[in-house]
Amino acid sequence: xxxxxETIENIFQQLVIPSGKRLDSISAAExxxxxxxxxxxxxxxxxxxxxxxxxxxASILSAHQxxxxxxxxxxxxxxxxxxxENLDRLGYGNRVRLHQDLSRNVLPRLYxxxxxxxxxxxxxxxxxDSIFVDFYFSDLLLADKGYILFHDSxxxxxxxxxxxxxxxxxNYKQIRGAGLNLILFQKSGANVSSWDSLKEFYTLRGLLTQxxxxxIIRLLNR
Ligand SMILES: C[S@@+](CC[C@H](N)C(=O)[O-])C[C@H]1O[C@@H](n2cnc3c(N)ncnc32)[C@H](O)[C@@H]1O
Numbered sequence: 206x207x208x209x210x211e212t213i214e215n216i217f218q219q220l221v222i223p224s225g226k227r228l229d230s231i232s233a234a235e236x237x238x239x240x241x242x243x244x245x246x247x248x249x250x251x252x253x254x255x256x257x258x259x260x261x262x263a264s265i266l267s268a269h270q271x272x273x274x275x276x277x278x279x280x281x282x283x284x285x286x287x288x289x290e291n292l293d294r295l296g297y298g299n300r301v302r303l304h305q306d307l308s309r310n311v312l313p314r315l316y317x318x319x320x321x322x323x324x325x326x327x328x329x330x331x332x333x334d335s336i337f338v339d340f341y342f343s344d345l346l347l348a349d350k351g352y353i354l355f356h357d358s359x360x361x362x363x364x365x366x367x368x369x370x371x372x373x374x375x376n377y378k379q380i381r382g383a384g385l386n387l388i389l390f391q392k393s394g395a396n397v398s399s400w401d402s403l404k405e406f407y408t409l410r411g412l413l414t415q416x417x418x419x420x421i422i423r424l425l426n427r
Contacts, residue, residue, distance in 0.1 A: 209244075212267055213237045220291050222258045228425055230260035231328070231356060238384050239326070239354070243268035248323035252315075252346065254308045254339050255329035256280055259288035259295075261356075265326065266297040274322075275303045276311045276329065309335070312342030321348045328356035336366045344374070347392050352380075355388040359418040363388065364411030372404040 213236045222230065231239070239261060243251065249271040256262055256277035266273050280288055280303060292301050304311040308329050325343040327336060336355070343353050357363050367388045370377050376394045383389040 209237050209241050213240055213264060216263045216267060216295060217260065219295060220258055220260055220263065221287060221294075222260075223287075226258070228422060229257050231264070232386075235356070235384055235387060236260060236264035238387065239264045240268045242352070242354075242383075242389075243324055246323075246352070248352070250322045250348070251324045251326070252276075252320075252322045252343070253326040253328065254312075254343075255327075255356075256288045256303065257284060259291040261326055261328060262288065262292055262301065263295055263297060265324070266292065266295075266300060271300065273297075273301050274315070274320075275301060276306070276308045277303065278305055278307050280305055308342075309338050312339070312346065316342060316345050320346060322346050323348055323351045325351070325353050326356065327353065331357055331360055331362055333362035333365055336362055337369070340366055340370065344392070344396070349392060349394060351392050353377075353390045353392070354383065356386065358386050358388045359411070359414045361411045361415045364408060364414075365406065368406040368408040368410070372406040373398055373402070 213233050217233045217236065243265060249269050251265050252274045253262055253265065254276045256275040262273060262275055280286060289303060292298055325347055327339045327343060329335065329339060347353060355363050355367060370390055371379060375397055377390045377392055380389040380391055
C-alpha cells in the first residue's frame with residue numbers, strides 16, 4: 206500500500222513550477238501534514254484560498270474523493286493556469302472548482318449559497334486585513350468541528366489574526382503540532398462573544414520571526 210510520503214513526493218515531483226517560484230507553494234512536509242489531517246479525520250468538503258501552482262490543492266485532493274473549491278483571482282493572469290494544469294495532469298481536474306475572483310467577493314457568495322466546509326486552508330493575500338476577512342467568512346462557512354488552517358505563521362499578519370482568534374473566539378481551539386509554518390484551529394459550536402466584548406490581541410509573537418525570515422526568503426527567491 207502506498208503511504209503518505211510516497212503519495213506527496215510523487216505529487217510534488219509531477220508539479221510543474223517555474224524556477225525561482227518553488228517558495229510560492231507549501232513544502233512537501235506541509236503537504237504530508239495536510240494530507241494526513243484530512244484523511245485521518247475523514248474531511249470531505251474542502252476550500253482553499255490561494256491556488257498558485259496547486260501544491261496544497263493536490264495535497265488536499267489526494268486525501269479525499271470529494272470536490273475541492275479553490276479561490277484565486279490571479280490563476281490565469283499571474284500563473285498562466287499552471288496550477289489548474291498541474292491538477293489536470295495529476296487526474297484531479299474533474300474534482301476542482303476554481304473561482305477566479307478575490308476571496309472577499311467569493312466567500313460571501315458561497316455563504317449566501319449556504320455552502321459548508323469541513324476544512325478551509327487560508328493562503329491567499331497575506332496582508333493582515335485580508336487574512337482577517339478570510340477568517341471572518343471562513344468561520345461562517347465552516348461546519349461545527351471543522352478546521353481552519355493558516356499558512357505562513359512566520360508572518361506577523363498571520364500571527365495577529367491567530368492571536369485574535371485565540372483571544373476572542375472561545376469556540377475555536379488551537380491544535381498544536383501542525384508544524385512550524387502552519388496554525389490550525391478547530392471550531393466547536395457557535396460564536397459566543399457578546400456584542401460589546403473585544404479582548405486585546407496585539408502580540409509581539411512573530412515580530413522577530415518576520416524580521417529574521419524575510420531576508421532569507423528574499424535571498425532564496427533571487
Ligand atoms: C502563497 S500563494 C498560495 C500557494 C498555494 N496555497 C500552495 O501552497 O500551493 C498565494 C496565492 O494567493 C492568491 N491570492 C492573492 N490575493 C488573493 C485574494 N484576494 N483572494 C484569493 N487569492 C488571492 C495569489 O494569486 C496566489 O496564488
